[in-house]
Amino acid sequence: MATNTAKQAYVRAKPHLNIGTMGHVDHGKTTLTAAITKVLSERGGAKYVPFDRIDRAPEEALRGITINISHVEYETATRHYAHVDMPGHADYVKNMITGAAQLDGAILVVSALDGIMPQTREHVLLAHRVGVEHVVVALNKADGADPELADLVELELRDLLAEHGYHGVPIVRVSGLRALEGDPEWEASIVALLEAVDDTVPVPVRYTDAPFLLPVENVITVTGRGTVVTGAIERGTVKVGDTVQAVGIGEGFTAVVTGVETFGKTMERGEAGDNAALLLRGVRREQVRRGQVLAAPGSQTAHRRFTARVYLLTAAEGGRHTAVADGYRPQFFLRTADVPGRMDLALEAGPGGGTENGGPTGTGIALPGDTVEVTVELGRPVAIEAGLGFAIREGGRTVGAGTVLAALD
């Protein structure tokens, strides 16, 4: 990342926040993302990223300058934002529920022409479950919608949001498409949307004093320079010269950080909450895998077995229709890791096991809607600690959400 042409340095002049768009397919997430960068670029707060460059820029990933192909950055008067427009529904859910996206807030995109659709519901539910506390609604395609119809959609949205604990959510009528085309009325709607985001999503508490931790999202080889690892810094800080330890999945290693960047700009210090690219000295690409964490040496340990409290989604929430039994073998998503594993419906070390809400205790089965305490054995070791959230998926859908109680062995 030390390039021949000097790179610009990242100036930390404003608080940095991570936000993302969510919502049903085709409601206009990518169009809106492009529109935000276009409108802000005209106001000096962004570099315009056209629609067809979002999610679809592999050559940028190859050059090693992009943090994540679906991330864009922009600034309002008071904040610097990294904005993730996740490519497909499955990836979206995976990123969101594992906390890989580490969203401080979300823009729920709902088409005023179509109203609430299944993924609108699913994303609101998941956002709430994974702890996204702050949501702003972009009621998109307002250019084509009858205002009375839009009023109706707004009412239904308020009900849906309230059902999941979101009250007083700003609903801003926008048109990503018309704003992209340069229509001043709709450009103003994008500005209003960002004002609502600035006002609604507070600057989160960042754990910069904790030991450094970065879940590995992508690994890129930059010819002549080495291996670059990207991801959002979960805790702590990192600078050139620091030693980091890779934990989980493959063989662990330690390496010295020789470059820290964000969105192609060099950083004196990467901090919790930043989307960072780290250049590692003497590390081969194959040594680093998505799902590992890079951590301050000795601060994280990999485990295959742990106890957890798990909520099984109901069929209405997109979960299973039938019970799960001892020996259940789904996929587990922990941070950026996606590993197969086995789940047994009892706490290995501890009093009893069974359910909290009067469900079947000690029978070795649990029904959708139950909260149960379980013991998990993963196919591969992963960095595990008490309190870590994870998702349980099978056949491409999310069937459970859990929290680690304790690592075993």
Ligand SMILES: Nc1nc2c(ncn2[C@@H]2O[C@H](COP(=O)(O)OP(=O)(O)OP(=O)(O)O)[C@@H](O)[C@H]2O)c(=O)[nH]1
């Ligand atoms: N009339 C109108 N059409 C829009 C607007 N925004 C997006 N569209 C159209 O809606 C369609 C879907 O837009 P996308 O931005 O691809 O939607 P998306 O939600 O990103 O879709 P996925 O990424 O596939 O989930 C496209 O044909 C857009 O041109 C808008 O504000 N008004």
